[in-house]
Every structure is written in C-alpha cells, then in structure tokens.
Amino acid sequence: MRSIADVARLAGVAKATASRALSGRGYVSEETRSKVVAAAKEIGYVASPNAASLVTGRTKSIGVIIPFISRWFFSEVLESLEQALLEEGYDMTLYNLPAASKERDSVFEYFLARKRFDGVISVGVALSDAEVDLLHRLGRPLVGIGGPIRGVHTIAIDDVASARLATEHLLSLGHKDILHIGGSEADEMDFKVHSNRRTGFASAMNEAGLSTEGSFYACEFTLPGGYGVGLAVLGDPRTRPTAVFAASDEIAIGVIVAARELGIQVPADLSVIGIDGHPYAQMFRLTTLEQHPRRQARLAVVSLLAELESPTDTDEANHLTVLPVNLVVRSSTSGPRQPLGA
Amino acid sequence: MRSIADVARLAGVAKATASRALSGRGYVSEETRSKVVAAAKEIGYVASPNAASLVTGRTKSIGVIIPFISRWFFSEVLESLEQALLEEGYDMTLYNLPAASKERDSVFEYFLARKRFDGVISVGVALSDAEVDLLHRLGRPLVGIGGPIRGVHTIAIDDVASARLATEHLLSLGHKDILHIGGSEADEMDFKVHSNRRTGFASAMNEAGLSTEGSFYACEFTLPGGYGVGLAVLGDPRTRPTAVFAASDEIAIGVIVAARELGIQVPADLSVIGIDGHPYAQMFRLTTLEQHPRRQARLAVVSLLAELESPTDTDEANHLTVLPVNLVVRSSTSGPRQPLGA
C-alpha cells in the first residue's frame, strides 16, 4: 500500500533521499534522516522486499534442502538453522526432498532456478554434479551439512572415525562378538553416512583381528527399526552377540526396548552404544557418541553468510569442516559376562 | 541474467507478447507461442518471481508459523504442508516461533509485514487479536491448525471430546482411579489444547461420579516428560492409579517405559491410553486416539488456496473444521486387576 514515494512526499524530500535515509547508504543529514524515519513510522511504511530484490539481486532469504523433518538430527538442524537465519535477518524457505524423486527434479528446475534465495544449505542430501553446477551458474553459494559434496564447503562429523571410536569402546571393554546395526545403502538417504559408519566399524574390528562376517543388519534409522531388528536377532541366546553398535541412537534405543522385552539385561547380557546424543538417550541410559547438530547448523549459517559477504574462489571454498564427537558413557555398556570365554 | 526481453528479441516479438505467450494469459497465436517457448528454452530463461510479484502482488509463497519442529505432531504437519504446497507451486517459508518471545515480535513486525507471502498457516500458535489484525490489514488470508483463532478458519480435532472419549474408554473398562498427565497451561504452547483435554477428562470423570481431586500431573509433551512423571508417581503401590490417560502418545510411552522399569505390568497393573497415533505407539502396544496431522495439513492448504482464489467475507471464513479421531485399542489397556474393590 504505502510506498517509499508516500514517505518521501510526507517528509518533503525526494524518493532517492528517502531511500538513502531508510537504508543507511549514502549521504543523508541527520536532520533529514529523522524526518524521513518519522514519516515512515507515521504511515506505517514497510519496504517491499520484492522491489528491492529486483534491483539489488538480494532476497534476504536462504533455501534449505532436507530429506527428513521428523528424524532427530534433521529436526535439530532445522530448528537451529531457522533461528540463526532469523537472527541475521534472513527468511528460510524449506524444501523437503526425499532423495530421488520427481519432486526433486521439479524443485531444482522450477523452484531453485527462480533465484528466490541468496544461498542454499543442503542437509544430508548428496547433490549431483549437475545440481551443484546449476546453483553455481546461478551464482548462489552452497553449504552442506552432513556429508561431502563436490566443490562445496561441508560441515560434518567424521563418520568413519566416529564408528571406529564407538566400536573401539566396545572392544576395549572386552567384547568380541559385536553386531552393527545401521542404514542400508538403498535407504532414502543416499549419502555416504551409512557406508562410512560401516567402514569405520569394519576397520576397527579387523584391526582387532575380528571378522565382520554376518555382523551387520540394516534397518530404518528409527526406534521401531532398531526394535524390529532387536526382536529378530536377540531372541536366540546361542547366536546372540554380546554387544551392539547402532548407527543412531534411535536404533540403539529400539534395540534396548527389544532387549528388555526379551528379558535380556543391559548391559550385563548385552552392551549397546549409539551415535547421536538424542534427548531420549539419558532416560534409556544409553552410551553414545554425541554429535552436535545445532552447532553444525550454526556453523553452516556463518559459513554461508560469510561467502555471501565476500565470495571466495570455488576451489578455496572446497573444503570440509570436521566437527568433533564426544563419547558419553552411561550404563548401557560394560564388559561381557564371560570376559575370557565360557 | 536472461530476461524476458532477450526471449522476445530472439523470438522476434514484443515483450508484451512474450509475456502473454509464457504466462498463458491473453491472446497469442499458437505459432507465436511455440516460437517464444522455443526461444525461452534455447537461452534457458527462468522468470524472475520478484519482478512478477512486484506487479501482480502475488508471491507464490506461503508463510508457516509453528512453535516446534521436532515434536511429532508438528513435524508431521510440516512435512505434509510442504508437500501439498509444493504440489500447488508454492514455496514454504518457515517461522519457528516459541510462543512468546522477542523473536515473535520481530517476526511479526519485520518478517511477516514484508508481505513476502500470499497467505499464512499458523500451526498450534494462538495468535493475538493484534497479530490477526495485522495479517488482515495486509490482505493476507490466514488458516489455523490445532486450535481456534478469532475470526480465522481453523482445522483441529475436538480436544474436549477426544479427552472425554479416552477417559470413557478407561471408565468403561471399570477403572475408577485414573490419572491424567498433560501439559501445563504455562507450557510454551500457549494454546487451549492442554486445558481442553483437561476439561474433557474432568467432565467424563464427574459424569461418572468420580472426583478429579489430585488426579492431574503436568509435564512436557515428550517421552522423557512422561517418564519422569511415571517414575515419580507410580512407585508407591498404595497410591498408584489403575489407569493413566496421557494427553499425548509420547507422554504415554514415557509412562509405559517407567512402568516397565518399576516392574509394573501393563495393562494388568496399569492401563495407559494416549492421544496422537504416534508411529512408536504400535511397538509399545499403546491404545490411543489417532488424530491425523497430515490430513489436517492438507485441508489447511486446500482451504488457504481456496481463500486466495476467491476471498470470502471475514465472517463467513470464521469457522472451525473439526476432524474426527479414532480409537485404536491395543494391549496397553484392560480392566483393573480388582474390578470391584479389594
């Protein structure tokens, strides 16, 4: 309704001056500025971001691509991203994209190409080269969370090392028969997270001289997922492992619930360790490796906005920020019942 | 980069014609249309939504206000909203607002007032009259999910009736000593959900001639919340209720986990019923009232877009769509151990 021309008229100055006064760019006398500000306030003027974007090319809005909303890691990231962006004066436009789908193509071709945002944060989505190129051509910086993307600054934990660490914790307690429950490569999340954690597990086991033959089960990264595998695998005491390394806390908790139902004592009969630092971990006394999604999110925002301020070379930006995880030992892990064989 | 003027030049027509050809409005010969479309494709033209919004006043974007992201109901709603909006060609801009905060004011004054969206969906947020008025003045339709807002079409379940139904289920099984665990009015979610469910509980109890004196506990709407109350309340067999009506499935599951740890048999020693239809309900065999957040979300989108198409009178739009809940009986509820007193 009210345009800057109205403000200018009321304040008795030119549009250009009103614009300068309100945006703080260029020379304006203190006296004029206050006149303009008063006029703007009087008629309840709010600038149209569309008009401004049209000429400046900046939208003050960031696009976020994310494959899940309800899973813990992602909802934490999302919440932090929103907060951090809001603080910096940016809107957040959300694209919830299951890994590969027709929607995905339409988002890239139709939505993202419209340049309604100044930059993109991609959470746990492995973008294809073509998709990265598209964004590059549009001159929109891109930051990733949760896994490396070619030519893009990414913030993540070291999945291989983390899985190693978790496995070594169990090994150091004396476990030899360890089961790893994680995501399948065919999962909707087409990232390397799953295979990396599996790799870390395998390398720790092999280093300890143990085979990983038949010691992996795949399931959804959810509580019912872990519960299902738990019921299926833990039932027979003869084939039961002494410890489980779950690739996420939700899986780990599902396993604990299953164990309790089967009358299996945790940790006496079964040790369980997860990865995440899920808020439920404490009440299930779960030993876990805490990663810090909120920290990852805030870092991503900082990095993206810095890139917007002063664009760097593509090559320079092409690096990985690895965040530490920390082991929180609770009472879901202990040594096996018969440390030196029956 | 490429503007519609480039397309027009390449196709050998005027800007106006190119615009008509691409947008499908007004008269254009089939021949010209295909020439223009081909030209656009050739140079990879993508329209600038900013420029279009500037003149049409439409942004093809919807703002969503939501107090939580990670809690089940909200993440479900969010996921569905995003899908439904995307299908209709709308972007979704997310504002994650804890009920009352300085951020909240800034969102309204700064972000929402900028009119970067055609309409707003408010999920579980009780907007103040002033906030509703602001949106009205901006001419932006508003639809609510999860609780009534003055003068706004809202989609919700009937919380009073649902709580009644849940309580009556327990009563019909013969329970007399029923505890209600729900949210406190002081919770971040300043909606009437909590008090409504409490009212429904109380009225069912009173109708059955039972007192509700001391039969309410408040906690967070989370699994650890219910777990904490469960541990605190269920320990003493003499004061233990025979049934719990939890205001959400997460609370209910927390209670079940606590009960299991305390060695209390569910349902033999304790019946538990929740509200939600949470995906974890099945694995905990929880009897619950399913509400359908995804259905609520899609209805909200339909309603909002209809309102955008053809604005109705404020008074006409001022109504409530009540969605049904359905009782799913699993094995967390049964009759009390001593149906007719010890």
Next chain:
DNA sequence: ATCCCGAATGGAACCGGTTCCATACTGCCC
C-alpha cells in the same frame, strides 16, 4: 462495399524500490 467484432500484436506505463549522475552549497587551502 461498408461496418463491426474478435484475434493478434506492439508500445508504453507501471509495480516500488535502488543507484547513477548532476547540481548546489559549504568550508578550507593556496
């Protein structure tokens, strides 16, 4: 043959800001 109407198209104004350029005034230095 004349008139009228609808289809097709081009020119130009417009949406609401930002920014370039020109102009004017001030004060300071040589």
Next chain:
DNA sequence: GGGCAGTATGGAACCGGTTCCATTCGGGAT
C-alpha cells in the same frame, strides 16, 4: 578570490516482469 573536496539532495534511469491501450488485420453480417 578561485578552485577543490566533501556533503547533501533531486531527477531520472533501471531492475524484469505484467497489463492497459491502441492499432492492424481478416472475416462475417448487412
């Protein structure tokens, strides 16, 4: 006293679309 740098302001172009208005053309009715 003339020139110059720095501050303050206005006019106008511009961003990239949409839409109003005018013009032209072809065909059917009179």
